[in-house]
């Protein structure tokens with residue numbers, strides 16, 4: 001029926017193009033998905049390198065080899081590269097690969113836009129990296145010592161690298177907004193006949209919500225950093241108290257974006273779990289409708305609780321109480337999702353291949369991060385925990401399992417589909433265990449450090465924090481190096497391996513498994529009929 | 532067949548336009564927050580810093596000096612980068628009895644060679660203590676003018692109210708000195724000595 005779509009016409013004159021043109025001019029969702037994923041992998045290693053430097057510096061008290069501004073510059077750069085360079089593009093890569101195959105569409109709805117949203121990314125990453133290295137050149141100004149939250153007035157005083165960073169954020173924002181528009185249009189208009197919104201695969205639902213969140217909050221961040229740019233160069237005083245502005249306004253704009261952003265990072269991985277757990281439990285997902293409802297609730301409440309990051313700024317009692325109750329309320333739908341996953345596993349005939357190992361690990365560790373989140377949500381407690389290593393422990397426990405491990409699970413689950421080869425299961429398991437054990441050794445002690453009063457974002461620390469920091473740094477080495485195993489597995493699987501069947505996992509359900517592994521360059525040019 | 536494709540195309544275009552509209556609206560919303568935020572704070576008093584009017588208003592002490600109670604008051608001095616002054620507290624911390632009047636001095640010096648006018652903005656932390664901290668005489672009540680390189684002491688006479696809630700036994704009074712010059716914002720002059728940290732002991 002819909003053989004003659006937009007994409008099909010266009011794809012014809014560069015059918016199976018060769019060399020660099022295939023990638024630079026690509027409008028093919030699979031190729032663009034691959035580009036996104038490879039980009040994310042490179043960024044994962046860059047961001048990882050900065051994290052290793054941070055942990056090496058913190059191995060001992062005192063200042064080892066990073067001066068304080070450079071240390072803070074690394075902290076800033078690490079966060080931004082991981083969030084905007086690794087996690088978001090990796091999730092977008094999964095979306096590009098899987099959404100059209102899952103909903104029986106020949107491609108994304110707006111393939112040229114798709115090309116643009118990817119190719120903005122390398123430019124943005126270049127700006128981001130420049131913002132880190134420019135201070136090392138003569139006349140390059142001071143380092144970005146603000147942390148990823150770039151609060152004024154400090155961010156107004158930073159040298160020109162802040163302008164590069166602001167520009168990078170603009171580019172990253174444009175890229176993710178374009179990608180989101182594309183994803184929403186695809187999901188709303190391109191589903192195979194017979195597939196309704198309430199029967200589409202859960203990964204699609206999570207991305208629909210994520211994409212909506214992105215187009216609602218990213219423009220606000222873009223506005224905020226634009227005002228920052230104006231304050232820096234054009235004499236405005238949006239955030240300068242001397243001119244009648246208010247630095248706290250920036251915090252509100254930032255966290256209006258920043259809190260929903262954590263769900264933007266989380267939800268695609270929840271989508272992956274909604275496929276992995278049923279496949280390896282050999283049972284359908286428990287409570288599809290309640291999952292959708294919970295997700296919508298999380299997204300909606302998540303838009304209006306941002307100031308739990310700002311309890312200490314001196315809000316009125318009424319305001320902090322509102323933000324506290326709102327924040328704690330979110331743990332109800334979040335908990336519901338977790339219970340749905342557990343109920344899916346309940347009495348299933350489970351097997352523990354690498355994707356499933358990650359999935360079970362996520363359910364355990366993410367829940368732990370959620371618990372420390374509830375501790376932080378309580379105002380009087382947060383007065384103590386705020387800006388301590390406890391917060392660092394909290395968000396790594398939610399972000400690593402909640403976002404990164406979810407993406408790992410997805411990569412291992414769909415790698416056979418993408419490459420046509422099975423990865424080496426034994427190596428996959430070794431990767432899982434070193435990764436997860438390294439992660440816990442790194443971040444678990446940071447809870448204690450924070451509770452004992454060690455502040456975050458400071459290069460030096462009191463002698464009494466030495467032991468836990470040593471443990472944490474050793475864990476970080478294991479954790480960081482374990483990713484080399486991932487790299488090896490991915491390269492090895494791309495180049496060869498046991499042939500994957502079209503249904504690579506016998507419990508896997510969904511349209512994508514009806515296609516060959518690897519799928520043809522163009523798939524679903526004739527839309528499937530959904531029974 | 533072609534109808535289907537055209538229909539798809541126009542559907543996609545419509546949705547794309549709609550979503551782009553949302554993006555533009557949200558970008559505008561960010562900027563609309565600037566006036567809305569101030570309005571919201573004024574109406575609800577959510578941001579305790581905007582309740583500045585209450586600072587300086589005395590909560591009358593109901594009964595003389597409370598000799599049995601000690602409250603620690605800390606003083607913090609900050610200069611906005613647009614003001615080429617050094618500004619610091621002579622006394623950094625002091626123990627006081629509620630109901631009794633005390634005097635402390637702040638030190639200000641103009642680092643530039645021209646006459647500059649500034650205004651100090653006070654704030655109290657924790658904010659709950661704000662109405663109980665009364666300034667009887669303060670350099671922050673008026674704008675201050677210093678001629679080139681002039682150095683001066685600025686006095687503050689204050690009293691902590693005996694009604695100060697039980698649970699508060701220490702508070703910080705913080706001043707930010709800002710340049711007063713209507714309509715013009717001037718970055719810190721490049722030929723001036725570098726800004727010193729406002730307060731050497733924290």
Ligand code: HEM
Nearest residue numbers: 262266308309331370373374376377386387395398399402
């Ligand atoms: C039950 C759910 C959660 C609650 C109640 C919660 C609560 C909080 C609170 C109150 C803070 C502020 C702590 C402070 O700065 O003093 C915080 C920080 C943070 N949370 Fe959560 N959180 C939850 C889930 C999540 C999830 C799912 C993610 C991401 C996937 C996340 C990521 C973060 C990040 C990145 C920060 C630190 C931001 C920064 O200051 O740089 N949280 N959380």
Ligand SMILES: [Cu+2]
Nearest residue numbers: 259262308309
């Ligand atoms: Cu949050």
